[in-house]
Amino acid sequence: MSFEATFFEKKQVDWARLAAFGFVKEGESWAYRETFLENSFEAYIRVLADGEVVGEIIDLDLGEPYLAYQVVSPVGAFVNQVRDQYAQILEKIAQACFTDHLFRSDQANRLAQAIVKTYGDVPDHPFQRIPDAVVFRSPVNQKWYALFMSVTRDKVDHGKSGRSELVDILNIKIDEKVLPSLLGQDGYYPSYHMNKKSWLTIILDNSVSDEAILALVGNSRHLVSPKGYQARDGEPDYWIIPANLNLYDIGLDFATSKEQIWPHKGNIKAGDTMGIYITAPTRAMRYLCQITAIFKEGGKDWMKVSLLKTLTDTDFPIGRLSELGVTTVRGPRRMTPDLVRAVQAVLADVK
Incomplete structure (x- = not known):
C-alpha cells in the first residue's frame, strides 16, 4: 500500500466536494496542488476516475519529484518534517472530500457516518479474526452499543427467506420490554451471536428506515452507559x-x-x-x-x-x-x- 493510500483506506470520494476544496479537472481525474515548507515543496494529488488517490511531492528548488518521504526505514529530521506536512495535507483532503466506507451496503455506511456525526464516537475493530466487524462504544465505560458485521442472510433469518447472500447487520442493545413488539415487525430479528434477551439484530437492506434504526441506536447507547450519566444540555462541556x-x-x-x-x-x-x-x-x-x-x-x-x-x-x-x-x-x-x-x-x- 502506498503512503497516500493509507489515508484513504475504506473511504469513498464525494465527487461533489472536490471543486469546493480546490481540486481542478484534469482529463478523467481531479488534481490538487498545495505548496508547503515555505514554498519549498509542492504536494500534487490526483483522484483518479475510479476513486483511487495518487500523489507525489515536488521539490520546487530542483523541479523534480522528492522521493525520500517514501522510505520506511529511519530517516533524518528534515525528511520527517516533509512527510508530516504532506501527511497533514492528505488528512485534510480525506476529511473534507471523502466519507467513511466501511461496509458493502449503503445503509450500513450511512448509519455509521450518522453515528460519528451525532455522537463523535469513533468505531474500532474488536476481532482480529473478523476484520470487517466494527463496534461503537460508550465514551464513558467503553461498552459496546452498536456492532456492525457481515453474515449470510440465512444465519439471521434461519433460512426463512431461502437466501444465503452476504448482508450487513447491526446488533444493538434493546429494552427487554420493547423487544417482543419489534420482533413482530419486518426487518428485526433475534440477536445474532449475542444475548437474545437484551440485544436485537437488524439486516441493513433498507427494510427498516435509517431514522428508526438511529433512534434505537441512541437508546442502545443510553442503555450501556452508567446510570445517571447525561450530557449537560446548554452548558459548557x-x-x-x-x-x-x-x-x-x-x-x-x-x-x-x-x-x-x-x-x-x-x-x-x-x-x-x-x-x-x-x-x-x-x-x-x-x-x-x-x-x-x-x-x-x-x-x-x-x-x-x-x-x-x-x-x-x-x-x-x-x-x-x-x-x-x-x-x-x-x-x-x-x-x-x-x-x-x-x-x-x-x-x-x-x-
Missing part, C-alpha cells in the same frame, strides 16, 4: 481528543500561536473545554484548550481552538487518566466527572 504526533505536531503550531483552527469534532461546541491527548508512545494529555468558535468555511465545519495550558506528560499520563475513568482515547469523547474535577483544579489559576 469537557472533552478529550487524541492527537498523533506522527501525523500532526500540534505543539509546533501552538508555539507559533495559541489560536488554531481545527476540523470540527463530534458534538463539541463553542465554550467547551478540550484536552488533547498525545497517543503512543507518549500516552498523556498534554494540552488544555477552550473552543472559542464553531464556523463553516469551504463547505466544512471548523472550530477555533485557544490554548489555555500546556501540561507536563506526568500530569495526566494514561495511568492517571485510567484512575479518573478514561481508559482509552480513540476519538473525541466527554471527560468523566472525576477527570473534569481534576482539570478544573488545574485551570483554577488560569482564568
